[in-house]
Amino acid sequence: MAETYTGNVQNHPLTFFAIIGERSSAFFEHLARYCSLMWWMLRNVHNAKEYSRNIYQQMVMIGNDSIPIVVFVSAFVGMVTAVQSAYQLYDWIPRAVVGSLVVKSVLLELTPLLTALVLAGKVGATITAELGTMRVTEQIDALEALAFDSISFLITPRVLSGMLMFPVLIIFGDLVAIIGGLIGSVAVANIPAEAFINGMKSSFETKDAIFGIIKANFFGFTITSVACYQGYYVEGGSEGVGKATMGTVVLTCLAVVVMDFILASILL
Numbered sequence: 001m002a003e004t005y006t007g008n009v010q011n012h013p014l015t016f017f018a019i020i021g022e023r024s025s026a027f028f029e030h031l032a033r034y035c036s037l038m039w040w041m042l043r044n045v046h047n048a049k050e051y052s053r054n055i056y057q058q059m060v061m062i063g064n065d066s067i068p069i070v071v072f073v074s075a076f077v078g079m080v081t082a083v084q085s086a087y088q089l090y091d092w093i094p095r096a097v098v099g100s101l102v103v104k105s106v107l108l109e110l111t112p113l114l115t116a117l118v119l120a121g122k123v124g125a126t127i128t129a130e131l132g133t134m135r136v137t138e139q140i141d142a143l144e145a146l147a148f149d150s151i152s153f154l155i156t157p158r159v160l161s162g163m164l165m166f167p168v169l170i171i172f173g174d175l176v177a178i179i180g181g182l183i184g185s186v187a188v189a190n191i192p193a194e195a196f197i198n199g200m201k202s203s204f205e206t207k208d209a210i211f212g213i214i215k216a217n218f219f220g221f222t223i224t225s226v227a228c229y230q231g232y233y234v235e236g237g238s239e240g241v242g243k244a245t246m247g248t249v250v251l252t253c254l255a256v257v258v259m260d261f262i263l264a265s266i267l268l
Contacts, residue, residue, distance in 0.1 A: 034229045040151050041159065047152035054157035062123050062158075062224075063165035067172070073118050074173035077110050078102060078180030079188070082196075086189035095191045099199025102181035107208040111173045113260055116219040119166070120252035124227040127158055128248040131231025132241035140232070155228040159221060166220030167213045174212065215263050222259060223252045 048055065085101040131154060134140050143150045178200065185191040227248045234244040 033233065034226075037151065037155070037229055037232065038225060041156050044149060044152050045156060045160075047149055048156040048160060051153050051157055054153065055161055058157045058161035059165050061126070062119075062161050062220075063168060066119060066122060066165075066169060069118055069122060070115055070169050070173045071176050073114055074111055074176040075180035077114055078106060078177035078182075079184030081105050081110060081177075082181040082184035082191075083188050086185065086191060094199075095195040096199030096202070098185055098189065098191055099181070099196035099201075100203035102185075102196075103178060103200045103204050104208065106177040106181065107174055107204075107212050109260075109264075111177050112170050112212045112215045112219065113256070115170060115173050116166070116216070116223065116256045117253055119169070119219075120223050120256060121249050123162070124223045124248045124252045125245045127224060127227035128231040128234075128245045129241060131155075131228060132234035132244050135232065135234050136237050136241060151232075155225075155232060158228055159224045162220035162224030163217055164220075166223075167216040170212055170216035171209075174209065211263075211267055214267065215260065218259055218263060219256055222255050226252050226255060 082098055082102050085098045085105075086095075089097065089101075131140075134154070140150050140154070143153060182193060182196055185196045186193050230244045230248045230251070231241075234240045236243070
């Protein structure tokens with residue numbers, strides 16, 4: 001028999017543990033559903049070739065349509081890194097060190113992380129809104145009624161496209177950020193272009209660029225898969241779509257930061 005509590009429920013000691021238990025149960029339930037969705041997608045990934053046109057469309061949406069915001073963010077990331085490095089270290093280091101700091105910071109951390117955080121809002125929110133709208137308007141149910149594999153048709157192309165296009169965007173962003181750092185060094189910090197380039201050449205290592213690309217691949221999978229999960233299982237009509245979209249942005253940003261730390265600890 002359920003026990004009824006009266007008075008100020010918020011101050012009751014059992015309420016705290018009940019909330020913790022409820023939230024923990026909900027977390028593991030969502031985690032199990034997410035893992036089940038990813039397992040189904042991986043097990044039937046060969047079906048995606050039947051929907052290759054969907055993959056191309058998603059590559060355009062994730063990659064081509066994101067180029068302007070990646071260029072904007074990366075350019076200012078490079079310029080800010082150069083200016084702040086020169087400001088903090090200018091009095092006691094050679095000028096060429098600024099180029100070294102910019103290329104290391106950009107390739108290893110700033111461009112992959114900040115680009116992923118920005119794309120979590122753009123790409124993640126878009127995917128969740130699309131799939132959520134399809135769910136609440138029963139379009140996904142209609143696909144399944146017509147014997148379509150809705151996961152292979154809707155989710156697999158988006159996740160594969162994210163894993164393919166995020167590294168391309170990061171490579172493009174690295175190039176723009178380095179050029180931005182050169183411009184910031186010359187125009188603001190009064191560092192000769194030759195000194196910046198020499199410092200950049202002396203510290204550039206191929207493994208740094210590869211590490212950033214590996215991170216981009218993981219970020220692309222995380223953002224697109226979480227966004228697909230949030231949209232695919234949305235409930236509550238248009239209000240539910242809005243909540244799922246907001247939840248996607250929050251969850252993907254947190255997941256990207258945590259994964260960035262894990263990858264750095266393992267690979268570096």
